[in-house]
Amino acid sequence: MVSDSELIGRLRDFLRNSDLNTTTTAIVRRKLEEDFGIDLSDKKRFIREQVDLFLQTEHEKAVEEGYGHCEEVEQEDGDENLKMETEDGDSEDGDNDDEDDEKGKTSSDKAKKRGGGFSKLCSLSPQLQEFIGATEMARTEVVKQLWNHIRENNLQDPSNRRNILCDEPLKALFGVNSINMFQMNKALSKHIWPLESNDDSDDSAREDKRQKKGKSGFLAPLPLSDALVAFLGTGEDALPRSDVVKRMWDYIKQNNLQNGKSGGGNMRVDVVLLLCKVAKVKTKSNLCWWNKELFRNIHPQMVDLSNSIDDLSNYKMDCEEIYEETKAYKNVAKTEEVLGSLPSLLTSDCAHRNEVKHLVPKHTVNIQHRGIFAYFTCVAYGVLPLVQPFSNPILYLDVALDFQQPTKIESIKTRLFFMGVYTLSFHKNLKRASDNILSLSTQEYQMKVGSECPGQPLRSSP
């Protein structure tokens, strides 16, 4: 086994005798592998760090020795770093091959243009305005025009076509005689500024963001219901969630309201809730239920979906709204089947238990939307026959979570029932579940099972 110090020693020897403009960390790693006859794939990060360290110390040494061309050293060093950070295709952690594939796929088949990002219109510096002949332009257009100019004037260095030999207009722009094509983008950014026109909205958004930053997540004060304000008795009408929880627990402990016999999270919350004048009073409840009730008092405006469980029309309305909303969502738009069967699952009373083993998801659509319904994970072309309140569209919720254990279906149903509130964990559970479910398309299912896929979208009316 080779020690780290041996590796470092050999690495530094190699770097001292290498052309740092052409050497990459991958080359260094392969050289070391060759020298020591071992696989160093798991040492990529270590090697990169050591290379960076080497470059840094070399640079410091150069400055200390008082080279009269510090600026040049700096610039060259910049190039070195640039090159040394390049891993010639190897991902940093060495385990991103799939990710790379994905990246390739997405970049090749997506050519959509959005108003934001690089397509956003920007204002140009006076120097760039002089060069381009326009006051505003998208970054990508500027790059295009710049390259047109380079080609028209044959400004690429013949010995290394990645280097651009600056003519007078480019010198005025970049202030150097030659520039690397990659560095050119960096230099260009100094001449491309965000537009000032939408300052008002941008500024307020920035201000909002800045303010929010100070009081994040659980630390952000939230409005309390009148009942909760009265219960706390301090006159505070807004508190961070964690503070509310803390004070409630203080109260429970002080008044000995916990039910010691039942153990777990059970407690006599009834007293607390009566004090809060919460509409729904239960004699006993567990921690999760109590949290939900508390949440209702911290967000009085939250819609209580549980009241409408018996009223299918409410769900129908909700789901139609969701469908309209999700249709516009980019991920959903890619699929022909769209979300829509939450109520059917709720009302089907799990009559399809016998079918669960046939659940055949084709692909998962992840819809993230902060609202009453958020974090849906859905599967198109499932084979779970559902009672359909709508004729179309049909998309099967991925409820495969515990389908290997039918006894747990009731709890799944409960989770779906509270979907509007218990969204995050629902999402997580589905994600976990989707790893375990059979992956077959409808056609594949038909071939395998030899019968029509029971999950074919139903076209009948409710």
Next chain:
DNA sequence: TCCTAGAGGCTCATCAACAG
């Protein structure tokens, strides 16, 4: 064909505290 550099904005998953 894919990767490399660089820019800013957008989407999405994950994490934070709190209780038993």
Next chain:
DNA sequence: CTGTTGATGAGCCTCTAGGA
């Protein structure tokens, strides 16, 4: 584990030429 919301960081988007 159970729920809550906002911050955060990763990854993708566009464009270019050269090299593997």
